[in-house]
Amino acid sequence: MAVVRFMVMFDDESVDVSFTDGSRLQLSPCGSEYVLETAPPAHPLHKRRRVRHRTRFTISEHRALLVDALNFRNKYAAHPYLPEELVPEDQKEKLGAEVSEVEWPSAGSCSISHSSAGDITVCSVDGHARLVLSSCGQEFTVEFMCRSSWNEERPQEPQDLRSAPAPSTAARHLRSSENEDAARSARRFTHTCVVQHHSGLHHHHTWRYPLSVALSQWEAQRAQCSDAIGQQRGAGVEGGLDHALTPVSQATVKCDLPRPLPLTCPCPHQHRWRYGSGAEDWPELDASAELVKVVWCHGVVYRLIGGAVPVVEVSLGDGSVIRSNGVLAEYFTHYRPSPSTAVETVYYLNGLPPDLPGQTYSIRSVVTRASRILQCYKQASTSTMSIMPQCCWRRQAEVKECAGVVLELQVAGTGQFQALSDGTAHITFLDGVQVQMLWNTHTPAQKQELFSGGVGPELCQLTLPDGQQHLLQVDVGGAYERYVAVAGQWRQWVKQNLLSASNYDRTEPQTDRPIDSRSVLTELQKIRRFNFLLDNSSILNSPSDPSQSFRLTSDHSDLTITNDSVSQALQKTTKAIQDINALLAQNH
Structure with a gap:
C-alpha cells in the first residue's frame, strides 16, 4: 500500500494527498467527490489513469486511502463529511434523537479533570463531547458525537395508500398521526465520534466557552505551581492566547455542535480539480x-x-x-x-x-x-x-453581507467612530489601534456568536498596529482599558440613539434581498449632512481641558484622548441626528 508523503488542505477545505508511489488523491471541498490519479506509468507513451467517483460509492481498492483523507479533512474542517458507508461498524452508535447541542459544566464542576502530564479535560454534562487542553495551553482537541451525513428528503406516502380511496378528513388525520408516532419511535439516528484539532489562537466559536473553562483551570494550576516554587509569572503568554475569557457564569451553558455536510453536494459544478501541480510539489x-x-x-x-x-x-x-x-x-x-x-x-x-x-x-x-x-x-x-473562488459547501446564508455605515463620527485627537447596519461598531484610533464590538444584540446568529459567544459577558476584539489581536471583556479591559472605555461610550451612545428611533429598522431585514437604491441614497444624504455638521462644529474644534484628559498607553504614539471631547461630540450629534430624521420624514 502507498504511504502518504504530504497532505494539504486549502482554504476552501479541499484536500490534496500525495503518496510515495507517485499517485495522488483529491477531495472536493464538501468531501462528496474525489479524483484519484494513479502512479505514473513506466512507459512514457502510456497515459496516467485518472478516475473520479462519488465518495460514498467508492470501490474497495480506494477505500483505505479515502478513509485516511476524510479523517484528515474532518479533523481540521469546519463541518465534517460523514458518509455512513465509510464509517467503521465499531465506531457507529445508534441514538434515539439527533445530538445537535451539548451542555457544558460550570467552572467549578467536577467534570473537569487534570492529567499527570498537565492536560486539562472538560467533559460535557451529557457525555456527548469533551475538550482536552494541552499542557502548553496553546492547542486543544475536541471529541463530539455527530450524526452521519444525510440528505433532507420529503417523506413520500406509501404506494398502497396512494392507490386506496381517499378517506375522510378525520380518518386521514388519525392515520397520519399514527404513522408519525410509529416512525418516530422506530427511528434511530446513526452517530459517530468526530475528533478535531484546533489552535487556541484561532478556533470556532462553538468551543469558546469550554475552552475558557479549561484556560481558567490551566492558569490556576500554573499560579499554584509558581507560588509553590516562589516564582511570579504573568497570567498571559506573550504572542499566544488571550486569557481574558475566564468564565464568570456558575451555571451550565448549552452550545450547538458543528453539523455534518449533506451526502450530495448542492453545487457539484463548482468542484475544481488540480492537474499538473499540487501536493507532489510541496516537498520543494x-x-x-x-x-x-x-x-x-x-x-x-x-x-x-x-x-x-x-x-x-x-x-x-x-x-x-x-x-x-x-x-x-x-x-x-x-x-x-x-x-x-x-x-x-x-x-x-x-x-x-x-x-x-x-x-x-x-x-x-x-x-x-x-x-x-x-x-x-x-x-x-x-x-x-481580489478573486476568491466560490466554494460549494458555503451556503448563501454563510456569506457575509455588505454592511453599510449608518453612523460615522470623526473626533479630533481621538480617531474615527463607525456604526454599521449589521450591528457592529468599528473604532479606529489615530495611533493605529482598532476596536470592533457589537452595538446591537439583535443581529444574525453568526454575529452574536462571534462577539459575545452566545453566553457570558460582552466581548470586543482589539487589533494592535502590529497585527496582534486580543479578545477582551467590555467591562474588564485590562491593559487596554482606556481603548475599551472609549469604545464602550460610543456603543452606549449609538444604542440610545439608533435603537430608540422608531424609523430605524435596518438591523432586522425582513427579506434576503439587498437594500434598494432609495435606502442607499437616504443613507448617503444622512452621512453628507452629518459630516457637514461635524466640520462646522465649534465644540469638536475647541481646545480641551488638559486636567480632564488621559493618555493612551501605546509605544507607537503620544496622542491624547479627552473624555469631554467624546462626550460633547456624541451629545451634539444626538440633536443633529434627530433633526436629520425629522427632515427626511417630512420629505417622504
Whole structure:
C-alpha cells in the first residue's frame, strides 16, 4: 500500500494527498467527490489513469486511502463529511434523537479533570463531547458525537395508500398521526465520534466557552505551581492566547455542535480539480496559487492562521507548539508542555540550533519549512485577494453581507467612530489601534456568536498596529482599558440613539434581498449632512481641558484622548441626528 508523503488542505477545505508511489488523491471541498490519479506509468507513451467517483460509492481498492483523507479533512474542517458507508461498524452508535447541542459544566464542576502530564479535560454534562487542553495551553482537541451525513428528503406516502380511496378528513388525520408516532419511535439516528484539532489562537466559536473553562483551570494550576516554587509569572503568554475569557457564569451553558455536510453536494459544478501541480510539489515548497489552511508532512502539522498579519503554527505531535511571532516572522516561539510552568524558547531563523543525535524531530528543518510555507501563503494571499473562488459547501446564508455605515463620527485627537447596519461598531484610533464590538444584540446568529459567544459577558476584539489581536471583556479591559472605555461610550451612545428611533429598522431585514437604491441614497444624504455638521462644529474644534484628559498607553504614539471631547461630540450629534430624521420624514 502507498504511504502518504504530504497532505494539504486549502482554504476552501479541499484536500490534496500525495503518496510515495507517485499517485495522488483529491477531495472536493464538501468531501462528496474525489479524483484519484494513479502512479505514473513506466512507459512514457502510456497515459496516467485518472478516475473520479462519488465518495460514498467508492470501490474497495480506494477505500483505505479515502478513509485516511476524510479523517484528515474532518479533523481540521469546519463541518465534517460523514458518509455512513465509510464509517467503521465499531465506531457507529445508534441514538434515539439527533445530538445537535451539548451542555457544558460550570467552572467549578467536577467534570473537569487534570492529567499527570498537565492536560486539562472538560467533559460535557451529557457525555456527548469533551475538550482536552494541552499542557502548553496553546492547542486543544475536541471529541463530539455527530450524526452521519444525510440528505433532507420529503417523506413520500406509501404506494398502497396512494392507490386506496381517499378517506375522510378525520380518518386521514388519525392515520397520519399514527404513522408519525410509529416512525418516530422506530427511528434511530446513526452517530459517530468526530475528533478535531484546533489552535487556541484561532478556533470556532462553538468551543469558546469550554475552552475558557479549561484556560481558567490551566492558569490556576500554573499560579499554584509558581507560588509553590516562589516564582511570579504573568497570567498571559506573550504572542499566544488571550486569557481574558475566564468564565464568570456558575451555571451550565448549552452550545450547538458543528453539523455534518449533506451526502450530495448542492453545487457539484463548482468542484475544481488540480492537474499538473499540487501536493507532489510541496516537498520543494514551491509557491502555490491558492491559500493553504493545513499542511501535514512526516507527522508534523503546519497550520496557517490568516489575518492582518498571517501566522504559521506548528504542532509537533509531542504536545509542544512552535508559532511565528506576527510581524517578526523571522522569530519563532516554542511552547513546550510542562505541568508546572510555561517553558518558552525563541528561535531566530538565521541562527537555529544544530540537530543532536536522538532527537525526535529536527528543529532546524521544521522551522525552515514553516517559514517557507508562511512565505508561500503570503504570496498567495496577495495574488488571490481580489478573486476568491466560490466554494460549494458555503451556503448563501454563510456569506457575509455588505454592511453599510449608518453612523460615522470623526473626533479630533481621538480617531474615527463607525456604526454599521449589521450591528457592529468599528473604532479606529489615530495611533493605529482598532476596536470592533457589537452595538446591537439583535443581529444574525453568526454575529452574536462571534462577539459575545452566545453566553457570558460582552466581548470586543482589539487589533494592535502590529497585527496582534486580543479578545477582551467590555467591562474588564485590562491593559487596554482606556481603548475599551472609549469604545464602550460610543456603543452606549449609538444604542440610545439608533435603537430608540422608531424609523430605524435596518438591523432586522425582513427579506434576503439587498437594500434598494432609495435606502442607499437616504443613507448617503444622512452621512453628507452629518459630516457637514461635524466640520462646522465649534465644540469638536475647541481646545480641551488638559486636567480632564488621559493618555493612551501605546509605544507607537503620544496622542491624547479627552473624555469631554467624546462626550460633547456624541451629545451634539444626538440633536443633529434627530433633526436629520425629522427632515427626511417630512420629505417622504
